[in-house]
Amino acid sequence: MTRNGSTTGLLATTCLATAVLVTTCFAGTSAAWAGQAPGAAAARDIPVSRHDRVYAAEQFSNTVSVTDPSDNTLLGVIRLGDPQPGNLSPLYRGQVLVHGMGFSPDHKTLAVVSIGTNAVSFIDTATNAVKHVTYVGRAPHEAFFTPDGKEVWVTVRGEDYIAVLDGTTFAEKTRIKVPGGPGMQIFSPDGTYGYVCSSFNPETVVISVADRRIVGRVKQESPFCPNIAATPDGKQVWLTLKDVGKTMVFDARPPFSVLKTLDTGPITNHVNFARTAAGMFAYVTVGGLNEVRVFRTDDFSQVATIPVGRLPHGLWPSGDGSRIYVGLENADGLTAIDTASNTVVATVPIGQAPQAVVYVPNAVPSGDGKQGLQPLATSGAAAQFTLSGPHQADAAPTSVSLFDQGLTQVLQASVTGLEPRKPYVLALAPNPDGSGALQPLSGFTTNPAGAAIVNAVGPIRQVVQGVESPPRYLVIAPGVPGQTGAPVQVQM
Structure with a gap:
């Protein structure tokens, strides 16, 4: 393939x-x-x-x-x-x-x-x-x-x-x-x-x-x-x-x-x-x-x-x-x-x-069918990341895509492997292991399967790829914005 x-x-x-x-x-x-x-x-x-x-x-x-x-x-x-x-x-x-x-x-x-x-x-x-x-x-x-x-x-x-x-x-x-x-x-x-x-x-x-x-x-x-x-x-x-x-x-x-x-x-x-x-x-x-x-x-x-x-x-x-x-x-x-x-x-x-x-x-039925079509260009531009933790055995790691919208990106996380019906926060951490003060991006509550689709908007790619110094790291922590516990999933 x-x-x-x-x-x-x-x-x-x-x-x-x-x-x-x-x-x-x-x-x-x-x-x-x-x-x-x-x-x-x-x-x-x-x-x-x-x-x-x-x-x-x-x-x-x-x-x-x-x-x-x-x-x-x-x-x-x-x-x-x-x-x-x-x-x-x-x-x-x-x-x-x-x-x-x-x-x-x-x-x-x-x-x-x-x-x-x-x-x-x-x-x-x-x-x-x-x-x-x-x-x-x-x-x-x-x-x-x-x-x-x-x-x-x-x-x-x-x-x-x-x-x-x-x-x-x-x-x-x-x-x-x-x-x-x-x-x-x-x-x-x-x-x-x-x-x-x-x-x-x-x-x-x-x-x-x-x-x-x-x-x-x-x-x-x-x-x-x-x-x-x-x-x-x-x-x-x-x-x-x-x-x-x-x-x-x-x-x-x-x-x-x-x-x-x-x-x-x-x-x-x-x-x-x-x-x-x-x-x-x-x-x-x-x-x-x-x-x-x-x-x-x-x-x-x-x-x-x-x-x-x-x-x-x-x-x-x-x-x-x-x-x-x-x-x-x-x-x-x-x-x-x-x-x-x-x-x-x-x-x-x-x-x-x-x-x-x-x-x-x-x-x-006839012709090449290309009339009016435009090239994909930046419409397909995205960066992907993965978050995982110690309790991911029964699910794929959380996948994160950053869809390029110019200076900003739309973040979409396919979150899995968490406790059902619990509040969590997708956040940025200053250290690779998730430690340090967290900057919340989006609060969410998991569904009965311990999963969720989470969205956020901002210049996130520049932050997590180290374009801006120092780089920060995507994490998921239990709780609500401003009141979170230790991260349970970190960027891999």
């Missing part, structure tokens, strides 16, 4: 040839296992080609990266906004915290949610041009088209409703009231139901798409669900619980009974599926372990653990299920997993802190 084009391109070409061979060999029986999420099982598989695109929403560079999966090459980025300090101006017109993503059934339109500016940007996949922006309520999180393409449902997580937009004009036409803090919605492949999990309340609701009524409720084992996905066969719905490190599975049909709860690990982020000749498998990103875990959907057994890199977040299958693409939030990377071997075959450098990822087959 390499971040330059040579090895990555060779591996990608080999995998593409393998995918085409598998498709050919199983042509007579492919109806038994074709169809990838979010489509139905009856849909045909679409082999990886240069017409496909992988998109990632990057929340600190405020970009959407565009990758060609045929050779795993970054083609460029769609710039929806500026980094700091440009986006602090009262006259700023761009987007902030580019985060959620969905696409239309005809694969011609990308819907991109920006949390900080309450926006859904609709992008033409053939030209990379923003053709419309719809502003909704406070802090939307995800948006997705109904399977018939007639509507776009947007979870307005900062409030208590789904904003229903017209699939052609993109104007808001109505709202569906749900429990406060809707995290994400996904639809049954046949378009009968919309499944909406919550990030603030321990309840998922099932909505009848035809009349927009709540027809089912599923109790979540915790209040924080960021992601939900439905299997292509229409039988199951999987949702992740980020705060407790679990993944729940319930019956996609009435009475929507819970089928299984899996302990997947700290900072469980997203889930998606790949249908292959060997069956259907759920892939779950576990940010606190820097892994993707793979489960069968028939007996829920775990069949693989795949190390992928720092803080895996969004993921999506290729049109034939031969690959799963994963965004690495604290590594500014897009990783490709070969689903036949469950190994990483390529990693592509992309923008800062990728969140949602989607794979859109045949997004560019």
